Amino acid sequence: MSERPTRKRNPRGQGERLRRELIDAATALLAELGDAERLSIRAVARRAGVTPPSIYRHFEDKQSLVSAVLEERFGEFNRFLAEAEGAASDPYDALSRRCHAYLEFAREHPGHYRVLFGTKAPMPSGRHPGRRAAPSDERPRAGAVSFFALVDAIQRCLDAGAGSDRDSSFLAVELWTLLHGVVDLRLTYPDLPWPAAEEITDAVRTQAGLGKPNLE
Amino acid sequence: MSERPTRKRNPRGQGERLRRELIDAATALLAELGDAERLSIRAVARRAGVTPPSIYRHFEDKQSLVSAVLEERFGEFNRFLAEAEGAASDPYDALSRRCHAYLEFAREHPGHYRVLFGTKAPMPSGRHPGRRAAPSDERPRAGAVSFFALVDAIQRCLDAGAGSDRDSSFLAVELWTLLHGVVDLRLTYPDLPWPAAEEITDAVRTQAGLGKPNLE
DNA sequence: TTGTAAACTTACGGCTGTTATCCTAGCCGC
DNA sequence: GCGGCTAGGATAACAGCCGTAAGTTTACAA
Secondary structure, three states, X not given: OOOOOOOOOOOOOOOHHHHHHHHHHHHHHHHHHXXXXXXXXXXHHHHHOOOHHHHHHOOOOHHHHHHHHHHHHHHHHHHHHHHHHHOOOOHHHHHHHHHHHHHHHHHHOHHHHHXXXXXXXXXXXXXXXXXXXXXXXXXXXXXXXXXXXXXXXXXXXXXOOOOOOOOHHHHHHXXXXXXXHHHHHHHHOOOOOOOOHHHHHHHHHHHOOOOOOOOO | OOOOOOOOOOOOOOOHHHXXXXXXXXXHHHHHHOOOOOOOHHHHHHHHOXXXXXXXXXXXXXXXXXXXXXXXXXXXXXXXXXXXXXXXXXXXXXXXXXXXXXXXXXXXXXXXXXXXXXXXXOOOOOOOOOOOOOOXXXXXXXXXXXXXXXXXXXXXXXXXXXXXXOOXXXXXXXXXXXXXXXXXXXXXXXXXXXXXXXXXXXXXXHHOOOOOOOOO
């Protein structure tokens, strides 16, 4: 019952292996929980078949572990979108694929999407007394990367002659908020009569003048 | 230091007064925390100047207290939007006002907005052993009310002659996801170069054919 | 005076992040 | 062969939080 750790200890030079297993365990748990603050050091240790203090051999504190996982997840997300875009023939198709990939990632990994982009409640000002200087939230920086990649994709459409009276930055905000809104509200209200997510974003994208101008 | 309760006890027939004070304290705390699950019975009791078990005279359990607060907040939200709409002269103006009121509520009460519409992480399947049948989440029902009010507002525009090839339900999803996306991403990434929230939603609304047709 | 509403005290069992200390398997030089 | 060193863990414990059940006190109304 007490989940005693039954792992074999790693050999001499291979101490880094536990680090990977901890990140993998934390990744799996975050996919289930959908919230980085709910993740507990002890749950990660249980899943990895290890005692909680062992984690501190590989990560300074809980925040470090979470950050390591978030960094990998953000990398995976941005890579997934970039690869989807790479298979396109023209800028309009590329933008379309990027948007669809965004929705696909959220559909396939809802827990991770929530961890990456979900609303995070503000810190109650020092939950643990002996805290270091606020670790703050690292998601804004990483998430902004996704945003500027979207700006670039839109700019390439404008450069290719897309007709819009707005600049790429504004259009990127418009598209991103829509993508995020679709994903987030669907997760919260799965029982509403939702149309296909792609249908919504495609509609707005073409209305904004970013569709392929094949009929003009 | 120990925050001993210094309240005067309520007189005989006035036991309901504490109930109100508890709801008010919980409301204020939720505005700060932005997350119903972070709210603790003990924190509510501290703020109300009362010991934790006293709460159980007025609420069956924590979930009942939270539900009472959510119900009030949802009512306030829907009333605020309906009143804003009521001051309009035509359906287009009404829809515009409703959207602007949505954004205004979120701007003025970000914590409450998060509690009402923010992404909620899934329950880890029975956090407390001796639990009653899952209380589930009451937000979907209440939130759906807001959605259908939006559908109605859009339908009135279509009835007034708004030109759109989509039905009101689809357009409502389009608008709602955009409104929510704008609000939610702004809360998560406050440092990005955001245009005015109204500018984004107005752009999409008019692109969708729901603007006032004064130039046709 | 007495019943009882309204609140209190105490306590249980659980969770959490983190530290200080200890154990042990295996490689090192000798 | 063998003592020592150290990497890679495990134990035990601290201090804090949590929801809530059981029993007790206080003060007002009848």
